[in-house]
Amino acid sequence: MINPVAWLRDRLGERRFGIVLLVGLLALALLPLVALPAARCEMFGSGCREPQPMEARADPVAAEQPPTPVEAATWGSYVALGDSYSAGLGAEATVGDKNPLDRCHRTSKAYYHEVSRAFRFAKGSSFWACSGATIPDFLNGRGGEPSQLGRIGADTSLVTLSIGGNDVGFSRVLAGCVIKLPWSRSCTRQGDDVARQMAALRQNLPGLLDKITTRAPRARVILMGYPKAFSEVDGVGGDNISVSDQRWLNARAYDLGQLIRQSAAETDARIAARHGTGSVEFVDAYSAFAGHEVGSGNAYMNGLLLNLPEFAAEPRSYHPTIAGQHALAALFAEQIKKGPGRPLS
Numbered sequence: 001m002i003n004p005v006a007w008l009r010d011r012l013g014e015r016r017f018g019i020v021l022l023v024g025l026l027a028l029a030l031l032p033l034v035a036l037p038a039a040r041c042e043m044f045g046s047g048c049r050e051p052q053p054m055e056a057r058a059d060p061v062a063a064e065q066p067p068t069p070v071e072a073a074t075w076g077s078y079v080a081l082g083d084s085y086s087a088g089l090g091a092e093a094t095v096g097d098k099n100p101l102d103r104c105h106r107t108s109k110a111y112y113h114e115v116s117r118a119f120r121f122a123k124g125s126s127f128w129a130c131s132g133a134t135i136p137d138f139l140n141g142r143g144g145e146p147s148q149l150g151r152i153g154a155d156t157s158l159v160t161l162s163i164g165g166n167d168v169g170f171s172r173v174l175a176g177c178v179i180k181l182p183w184s185r186s187c188t189r190q191g192d193d194v195a196r197q198m199a200a201l202r203q204n205l206p207g208l209l210d211k212i213t214t215r216a217p218r219a220r221v222i223l224m225g226y227p228k229a230f231s232e233v234d235g236v237g238g239d240n241i242s243v244s245d246q247r248w249l250n251a252r253a254y255d256l257g258q259l260i261r262q263s264a265a266e267t268d269a270r271i272a273a274r275h276g277t278g279s280v281e282f283v284d285a286y287s288a289f290a291g292h293e294v295g296s297g298n299a300y301m302n303g304l305l306l307n308l309p310e311f312a313a314e315p316r317s318y319h320p321t322i323a324g325q326h327a328l329a330a331l332f333a334e335q336i337k338k339g340p341g342r343p344l345s
Contacts, residue, residue, distance in 0.1 A: 079126050079151050202263070
């Protein structure tokens with residue numbers, strides 16, 4: 001009988017036979033590893049089963065958690081914008097506050113100062129509100145100053161804002177109520193004009209908010225309503241304004257606040273629907289001065305202040321006092337902590 005091993009050795013020669021024998025032994029040794037995926041995975045790092053989606057676990061270190069409302073407001077810079085209610089007109093405390101060359105009338109007791117001290121903003125804060133500002137002024141500049149819109153950018157994390165009162169002509173409406181001369185219109189007869197201006201504001205305010213959120217897409221934008229000025233009690237804060245006229249004026253302030261609230265809510269809903277960052281929020285200041293209206297013992301709002309030589313109301317008439325600005329600061333601080341009532345990206 002032929003010995004197969006001897007025959008193969010004779011045919012291949014000693015050297016080739018040794019090579020073939022070595023290859024065969026290696027193949028036998030590796031066969032279990034080829035047959036067992038788990039062993040192959042452990043030794044060579046291949047053939048491992050990819051985890052199904054339901055088995056995947058988030059990395060607790062790499063996963064990003066939604067920021068808290070305060071974190072979302074303070075990672076960047078804070079910019080205070082708007083009209084006289086944000087500028088602080090009527091809350092003068094220093095000689096500098098009364099500087100006649102300051103056309104924007106930014107004062108040292110405006111709510112901005114308390115808000116900027118209450119939180120630590122990583123990239124600082126700035127104050128650019130300007131008395132008398134309308135939406136066109138906000139976009140194009142006022143009093144020789146550039147556009148307020150240009151004051152914000154990608155690193156802005158918080159914007160506080162009051163706007164709309166001048167667009168509906170509240171100062172002029174108040175003057176029409178207070179100075180009832182024979183040739184002036186009565187208070188409530190201005191209703192048609194106010195309604196038209198409210199309708200125009202309803203069209204223009206959403207566009208302004210869109211411009212703000214486009215320029216500062218990661219910012220929390222907090223928009224303030226306006227406080228009611230009058231207690232609607234006979235003999236208190238009259239300033240030649242009857243109780244019925246006080247009620248009418250307060251109702252117009254309420255209507256303006258609801259218009260601003262609705263515009264803010266709609267803009268914020270669009271941000272949330274597209275899973276955008278930032279927010280637009282509303283601070284309801286209508287009752288912020290309750291018990292401290294014009295003419296009260298500790299008024300949070302100035303009453304009628306006359307410039308007798310010019311027989312005209314001073315600009316700071318019917319604007320928050322220092323105590324009023326303090327009350328507004330508390331409202332903003334509360335909203336910054338509370339957030340928009342939905343998760344922030």
